[in-house]
Amino acid sequence: MHDWLGALRDALPVSFHSVGLSMGDPGGLDEPELERLAILCDRYAPALVSDHLSWSSLGGEKVPDLLPLPMTDETLDHFAAQVGRVQDRLGRPMLIENPSRMTAFRMDAYDEVDFLHALARRAGCGLLVDVNNVLVSQINLGIDAFAYVDAIDGSLVGEIHVAGHSVATYDDGTSLAVDDHGSPVSEECWSLLDRLVSRIGPRPVLVERDNAVPSFEDLMAEATRANAILAQEVARVA
Amino acid sequence: MSPDLQTQMMRALRGGPSCLPSELLSGTRRAQLRALKAHANTINHARRIALEDSFKRTRELVGHDTFHEVAERHLESPATVELPLRSIGCGMAARFATPRARDLATAEWAWLEAHGAARAPALTLRTIGDQRPERLVDIAVQPHPACRLVALEDADALLWNPSQTGAGDMLLVTRPANDIRLTRIGRSATRLLALARKRTTLGRLLDEDAAATTTLVQQGALRPVLELVL
Structure with missing residues (x-):
């Protein structure tokens, strides 16, 4: 594994995308996980490091999911402090990914984009914008995905993700979208990427696919499409 | 932070609809x-897949239903859910009903531990061959970080692949380079590894049992202890 990763790093800049820091744990982030991440960062010097606005542990129990946080001042204080802890340990700024939300809290006091902007300013971190997560939140919470990406402060964005999601539709006409990374990137997701990149300029884009992984050719076709959107923007600016 | 809200959410994820307070979510x-069910399914699915991936051979041996009955009991343990996903299979091997399943599961877990262990140069027959005899006996050695030892209940019935060699009631799992090796070893080699854990010299091991020491070196079970020369 190290040989492969080392060879990749020698050929290209790499981005480390953590899912395990659990910065939203009220007891504090997962320190052993941070140490492991720090060792990897020292070894490979990735161009970008990121994790999620979420929690994955509570009272010692590990929960293998990215659970949502209430968007409150209290959460902002805690999360900014945890991001600061990570950045101090790694000696570099990190990116925080917008959540894929299936539900919202009654006590939410912030619009999600406002919360992310406040977090970035407070903690000095950047943002990783997953446009598929925005789509999932649109389906589940009724937000306007295009208005969301239009509101993002482009100067904070260091990386963009695209992916597929599944949607279950129920008898009462409602739907639940799940960010399962198990299907092709949707046309709406490509449109959101195009919209975001055409406004803020090109950024590194990751096509995420963890389940029902298709053929290499199909994966490359999605990577090629993402590259074409970036190249189009580079050509337009030039 | 919002520990009360998160505690309520966690309680609902564990306990189901009756544990979800009406004032928590919009x-x-x-x-x-x-939404809560989808999160609960994700968590449950991730844990079960991690166990299936950790014990592929054992699952095939005992069958899907039996495997998941054991997995269910394993996941009910508070100690288990405190483990990160990569370690969630720790201790599960002992929960299987038969010696054959327990042996296979224990060996699979040792294989995974060896796979994930730190890399380090192993002592090899070639490096030994390059040393002068008087220097050779003084080389301090310890077990290689990827070395694991499994006590088998029914060694002759162990179901594994053909790379397993040797004889004895203990299964030595090593990863001196990229490949993982399985070797059955006996009491003498086991005793030598116990000596090496306390740090000893190659000379002492050779004095105890030269043949068993050679086996340990051949399989990459030992590493030289680096000594600062000032």
Whole structure:
């Protein structure tokens, strides 16, 4: 594994995308996980490091999911402090990914984009914008995905993700979208990427696919499409 | 932070709809429950897949249903859910009903531990061959970080692949380079590894049992202890 990763790093800049820091744990982030991440960062010097606005542990129990946080001042204080802890340990700024939300809290006091902007300013971190997560939140919470990406402060964005999601539709006409990374990137997701990149300029884009992984050719076709959107923007600016 | 809200959410994820307070989430009750169910399914699925991936051979041996009955009991343990996903299979091998399943599961877990262990140069027959005899006996050695030892209940019935060699009631799992090796070893080699854990010299091991020491070196079970020369 190290040989492969080392060879990749020698050929290209790499981005480390953590899912395990659990910065939203009220007891504090997962320190052993941070140490492991720090060792990897020292070894490979990735161009970008990121994790999620979420929690994955509570009272010692590990929960293998990215659970949502209430968007409150209290959460902002805690999360900014945890991001600061990570950045101090790694000696570099990190990116925080917008959540894929299936539900919202009654006590939410912030619009999600406002919360992310406040977090970035407070903690000095950047943002990783997953446009598929925005789509999932649109389906589940009724937000306007295009208005969301239009509101993002482009100067904070260091990386963009695209992916597929599944949607279950129920008898009462409602739907639940799940960010399962198990299907092709949707046309709406490509449109959101195009919209975001055409406004803020090109950024590194990751096509995420963890389940029902298709053929290499199909994966490359999605990577090629993402590259074409970036190249189009580079050509337009030039 | 919001520990009370998160505790309520965790309680609902564990306990189901009756544990979800009405004032926690927004949206209709049906939508809230669907979202919580999706999160609970994700968590449950991730844990089960991690166990299936950790014990592929054992699952094939005992069958899907039996495997998941054991997995269910394993996941009910508070100690288990405190483990990160990569370690969630720790201790599960002892829960299987038969010696054959326990042996296979223990060996699979040792294989995974060896796979994930730190890399380090192993002592090899070639490096030994390059040393002068008087220097050779003084080389301090310890077990290689990827070395694991499994006590088998029914060694002759162990179901594994053909790379397993040797004889004895203990299974030595090593990864001196990229490949993982399985070797059955006996009491003498086991005793030598116990000596090496306390740090000893190659000379002492050779004095105890030269043949068993050679086996340990051949399989990459030992590493030289680096000594600062000032």
